Amino acid sequence: MSEKINLKILRQDSPDSKPYWETFTLEASPDTNVISLLMDIQKKPINANGKHVAPVVWECNCLEHVCGSCSMIINGKVQQACNALIKTVGTNITLKPMSKFPVLRDLRVDRTKLFDNLKKVKAWIPVDGYYDLGAGPRIAPEEQLLNYELSRCMSCGCCLDACPNVNHRSEYMGAAVMAQVVLFNAHPTGKLHQSMRLEQVIGVGGIVDCGNSQNCAEVCPKELPLIEAIAELNKQTTKWGFFGSLKW
Numbered sequence: 056m057s058e059k060i061n062l063k064i065l066r067q068d069s070p071d072s073k074p075y076w077e078t079f080t081l082e083a084s085p086d087t088n089v090i091s092l093l094m095d096i097q098k099k100p101i102n103a104n105g106k107h108v109a110p111v112v113w114e115c116n117c118l119e120h121v122c123g124s125c126s127m128i129i130n131g132k133v134q135q136a137c138n139a140l141i142k143t144v145g146t147n148i149t150l151k152p153m154s155k156f157p158v159l160r161d162l163r164v165d166r167t168k169l170f171d172n173l174k175k176v177k178a179w180i181p182v183d184g185y186y187d188l189g190a191g192p193r194i195a196p197e198e199q200l201l202n203y204e205l206s207r208c209m210s211c212g213c214c215l216d217a218c219p220n221v222n223h224r225s226e227y228m229g230a231a232v233m234a235q236v237v238l239f240n241a242h243p244t245g246k247l248h249q250s251m252r253l254e255q256v257i258g259v260g261g262i263v264d265c266g267n268s269q270n271c272a273e274v275c276p277k278e279l280p281l282i283e284a285i286a287e288l289n290k291q292t293t294k295w296g297f298f299g300s301l302k303w
Contacts, residue, residue, distance in 0.1 A: 061147045064149075081096070088141075089143050092141075130148060156169075164208070176235065214270075230281045234281055237287050262292050
């Protein structure tokens with residue numbers, strides 16, 4: 056059974072223009088997600104006043120809660136639009152772009168600074184020259200469990216948007232980057248760049264700028280163990296600061 060949906064969207068025509076509110080009225084079933092509502096507007100961009108307007112701009116890719124590109128603020132909470140159903144968020148829906156990234160247009164933001172920070176800490180495994188060396192060292196099951204959870208991060212940016220320490224006065228890189236440092240430092244091959252990663256997060260913008268608000272864990276769509284990862288990184292940077300090594 057269809058329901059009447061009131062969709063209020065904070066729009067912005069360009070990075071330098073002023074934002075404004077626009078309302079749309081649609082009919083949809085309770086199992087419809089927010090992305091489907093935006094697609095309906097794209098097909099028929101008529102606002103609640105009956106005026107033809109430009110289609111709303113947003114980003115999406117997988118539509119399966121995997122890529123994180125459709126992240127936005129829905130009724131005051133940052134989350135993925137593909138996973139937000141009407142029966143969960145209600146029939147009066149307010150959409151805003153994420154607040155910690157520059158707005159490109161409407162609900163589309165520029166997450167470049169997140170990806171640049173992941174590059175800064177070398178959040179990857181260097182594989183060149185290692186493919187023919189045979190099997191690597193065994194990893195304990197308990198380490199595998201934590202590493203698998205951290206590897207599920209989709210760089211959606213929700214943790215940064217909810218973090219009070221990520222703002223225009225701070226260079227804090229955010230929980231996603233801190234967790235990836237822990238993940239790749241735990242990998243046998245990733246440890247080759249361990250010292251470089253710790254040097255990057257031991258100074259300005261690193262772990263010392265985390266205020267431990269734990270908002271990141273509250274909004275993480277994958278429920279990653281971000282608090283545990285930050286605690287582990289605190290231990291690693293303390294050891295590194297005192298001894299230049301992770302061994303006592």
